Amino acid sequence: MIFLPCVFCLSVVPVWGDGEGPAFGYSTAILGPGNASVETAFMWRSGVAMFGPQVSYGLMPNLQISVSAPFHLDHGDHPTGRFTAMMPGDPQVEVLLGWRFFHKSPAIGTRNEATLYAGLSGLTQDVPRADGPPLRRQPGMYVAIAAGHVSRRYDVWAGAGYQRYGTWSQGIDDRQSSSLLTSFVVGWRPSFFDHDYPKPDVRFFWETTGDLIGQAQRDVPPPGSSGGHDHGTAPPPPPPNSSGIVVLPNSGGAGIFSGPTFLITYHSVAFQGGVLFALWNQPNGLQPPERVRAVAGVTYYFLGRHK
Amino acid sequence: MTFSWTSWLRGMALAGLLLAVAPVHAEYLRIQLRVYGLDCELCARGVSAYIQRMAGVKSVDVSLKKGLLEIVLTPGNTFKISDLRKRIRENGFRPMEATVTAIGEFNGSRFDVLGSDESYELGRHDTKTKAPMELTFDVH
Numbered sequence: 001m002i003f004l005p006c007v008f009c010l011s012v013v014p015v016w017g018d019g020e021g022p023a024f025g026y027s028t029a030i031l032g033p034g035n036a037s038v039e040t041a042f043m044w045r046s047g048v049a050m051f052g053p054q055v056s057y058g059l060m061p062n063l064q065i066s067v068s069a070p071f072h073l074d075h076g077d078h079p080t081g082r083f084t085a086m087m088p089g090d091p092q093v094e095v096l097l098g099w100r101f102f103h104k105s106p107a108i109g110t111r112n113e114a115t116l117y118a119g120l121s122g123l124t125q126d127v128p129r130a131d132g133p134p135l136r137r138q139p140g141m142y143v144a145i146a147a148g149h150v151s152r153r154y155d156v157w158a159g160a161g162y163q164r165y166g167t168w169s170q171g172i173d174d175r176q177s178s179s180l181l182t183s184f185v186v187g188w189r190p191s192f193f194d195h196d197y198p199k200p201d202v203r204f205f206w207e208t209t210g211d212l213i214g215q216a217q218r219d220v221p222p223p224g225s226s227g228g229h230d231h232g233t234a235p236p237p238p239p240p241n242s243s244g245i246v247v248l249p250n251s252g253g254a255g256i257f258s259g260p261t262f263l264i265t266y267h268s269v270a271f272q273g274g275v276l277f278a279l280w281n282q283p284n285g286l287q288p289p290e291r292v293r294a295v296a297g298v299t300y301y302f303l304g305r306h307k
Numbered sequence: 308m309t310f311s312w313t314s315w316l317r318g319m320a321l322a323g324l325l326l327a328v329a330p331v332h333a334e335y336l337r338i339q340l341r342v343y344g345l346d347c348e349l350c351a352r353g354v355s356a357y358i359q360r361m362a363g364v365k366s367v368d369v370s371l372k373k374g375l376l377e378i379v380l381t382p383g384n385t386f387k388i389s390d391l392r393k394r395i396r397e398n399g400f401r402p403m404e405a406t407v408t409a410i411g412e413f414n415g416s417r418f419d420v421l422g423s424d425e426s427y428e429l430g431r432h433d434t435k436t437k438a439p440m441e442l443t444f445d446v447h
Contacts, residue, residue: 032353032398061397105344105401108374113399150346152371197355197369201348265348301349303356 023261023274023295025183025207026085026146026159028115029098031058032303041272041297045083046290047076052087052297062100069093069124077130078250078287081179081213082163083257084295085144090176091125094142102147109152117144117161132248135216137176138166144181152194155187155203175217177252183209187263200266207261207276213252215284217245250285257281257293270299334410334421335363335386336441338378341403342395345371354398358391387423388446408443418442 021027031037039054052070059065071091082089086096096119103113119142126134144161160182165175185207193202240246261274273296281289345351351369358367358376363384368377376395380386392402407427411420419426421439429444 030349030399032357035353062399100399103344103399105399107343108341109344109346109371111344111346111399152346194372197348197351197371199348203347268352270349301353303353 021148021155021157021263022085022183022185022187022205022207023263023272023297024084024209024257024276024293025157025185025205026144026161027157027185028103028113028146028148029062029064029100029117031056031064033058033060036302037299038302039297039299041070041084041087041295043070043084043087043089043293043295045076045080045293046288047074048072048080049074050089050091054087062103064098064100066096066098066119067093068096071125072127075127078285081177081211081252082142082161082181083209083211083293085146085159085161085181085183088121088142088163089179090137091127092121092123092137092140094119094121096142107151111150112148113150114145114147117142117146119143121163130250132218135174135176135218137174140165140176153189153191155185155205157183157185157187159183174219177216178214180212181209182211183207198267200264203263205261205263205274206258207274208256208258208279209276210254210256212254213284216248216251218248219245248285250283250287253281253283253285253287253289255281255290257290259293261295268301268303270301272297272299334382334439335380335384335388335407335423336410337380337408338376338388338391339406340376340378340391340395341405342374342376342400343403344400345369345374347371350398350400354395354400357394357398361386361390361394385422387425389425405446406443407446408441410439410441412439418444 035058037056041052043050043052050070051073052068054066054068056064056066066086068087070087080089088094096117098115098117100113100115103111105111121140121142123137126136140163142161142163144159146157146159148155148157162180164178185205187203187205189203238246238249256279257276258279259274259276264271276293278289278291283289345354351371355367355369358364358378363380363386365379365381388405395402409420411418416428416430417426418429427444427446
């Protein structure tokens with residue numbers, strides 16, 4: 001837990017959004033070798049507020065590593081899932097590798113590129129729930145792919161990612177919802193803001209995301225077993241299924257969100273933010289449906305450090 | 308020891324001759340390089356900072372609209388365009404044609420940039436000039 005305050009302190013002055021691309025959706029890795037960035041993002045969704053510091057570093061051409069550690073400022077009543085591409089939607093530390101395996105630059109100011117992401121994460125906070133004790137989750141893994149076309153006037157990005165939590169220690173820990181997140185983003189730089197370097201660079205995006213969040217699971221130790229953890233005086237869980245797993249009914253769901261976001265970069269700082277509105281939202285249980293999601297972040301870049 | 312005007316003049320002439328044939332370092336003076344893929348302020352800043360740290364670079368200007376890097380080099384540098392192209396590719400962009408001003412000498416129809424181990428086929432031979440000369444030419 002010492003890690004979190006350290007990262008927080010590191011991040012309050014220089015902070016980052018997802019950098020060159022969308023605020024919620026997928027974009028490709030951008031850091032060159034030796035370049036680094038530090039971000040802090042504030043993420044809000046109905047009933048849940050999170051603060052997400054992230055540090056990224058360009059390991060070599062086309063390979064970047066990011067470490068993020070979002071944590072709850074205000075937790076919700078029910079398990080949620082990932083809702084931004086580059087950072088977990090739950091309090092955990094995630095190490096994410098981004099490999100830009102394809103890139104072409106066919107013209108002035110134009111690039112086509114694609115990045116594969118793979119990451120591992122571990123729990124940092126036990127999140128209280130309305131209908132039971134905190135879920136003590138197992139480590140998770142995350143894979144995603146993003147592709148985009150960028151130019152001086154228009155950008156298009158698309159991507160999808162899947163986060164899954166481990167099952168190998170069933171009977172000892174609970175299991176958070178797995179999640180599938182997809183995004184499609186169009187962006188444009190109005191001619192009014194189409195200035196040459198070094199002037200502030202302003203871009204607007206319209207982002208649409210779709211997420212499918214699975215139901216969380218709680219382990220139930222067999223009678224007489226010492227496995228599992230103490231669930232305290234919480235209400236009795238639903239009966240376990242044939243595998244001894246209790247599937248929590250008020251967790252997960254599906255939704256499609258869409259809305260405007262922006263990115264402003266100047267010198268080594270990027271400001272990013274936006275709001276998504278629910279086009280369709282179908283929780284699995286009794287959770288209140290989400291109406292709005294918001295992100296605001298700042299990034300500071302350390303560029304040209306490679307000698 | 309007595310002062311001799313003849314000896315003094317002879318010494319000055321020798322010093323002048325030595326200076327005239329002193330080895331010339333790699334002398335790229337100015338490079339205008341077209342780069343594809345630069346679309347944003349951050350890209351320009353990253354590439355500019357990356358190149359600025361290369362030995363021999365005095366200044367870097369970037370035009371996003373023209374996709375052009377203008378690099379001015381310090382005298383006596385050991386700069387190589389092949390290193391420049393490599394660094395730009397490492398940052399995810401594509402170096403294209405360049406207009407180069409450099410000091411070098413013709414070797415047949417090739418123009419050797421002195422001290423850089425880099426030469427360019429310019430398709431002409433200036434037989435009148437044997438000494439190092441400053442030349443501006445296009446590189447594709």
